[in-house]
Amino acid sequence: MLRRDRRHGGLNSKREIVRIQPLEVSVEEPTPWEPPEPWDVVVQIGRDALDCVRNIPFDLHSSDDAEDLLVAGVVSAFFVGVLLSRFRR
Numbered sequence: 001m002l003r004r005d006r007r008h009g010g011l012n013s014k015r016e017i018v019r020i021q022p023l024e025v026s027v028e029e030p031t032p033w034e035p036p037e038p039w040d041v042v043v044q045i046g047r048d049a050l051d052c053v054r055n056i057p058f059d060l061h062s063s064d065d066a067e068d069l070l071v072a073g074v075v076s077a078f079f080v081g082v083l084l085s086r087f088r089r
Helices: 038-054 063-088
Strands: 002-006 014-016
Touching: 038 063
Parallel strands: none
Antiparallel strands: 002 014
16 A cells, blocks of 8 residues: 655655554474494495595695695594594483
8 A cells, every 4th residue: 555645855755654464474394313323424434535525635745745734534424533532322
């Protein structure tokens, strides 16, 4: 619905009146969260690590890149070990 406002600018300016409709909300029952199996977590971490390594242009003949790859492998193995020890408790 539009109404002309003569006080503020004459016949050419228009003021819009907006009616707000109530929002319909549907509530779904939440599904209970279950922690993933430890092996699934390890597999996903491994896949993510492989994806990261595949996207890095390594030159294994260069000693710097080989050292970086070795350090990345040791660090990932450490974190996988930490995750597994957490799940065992």
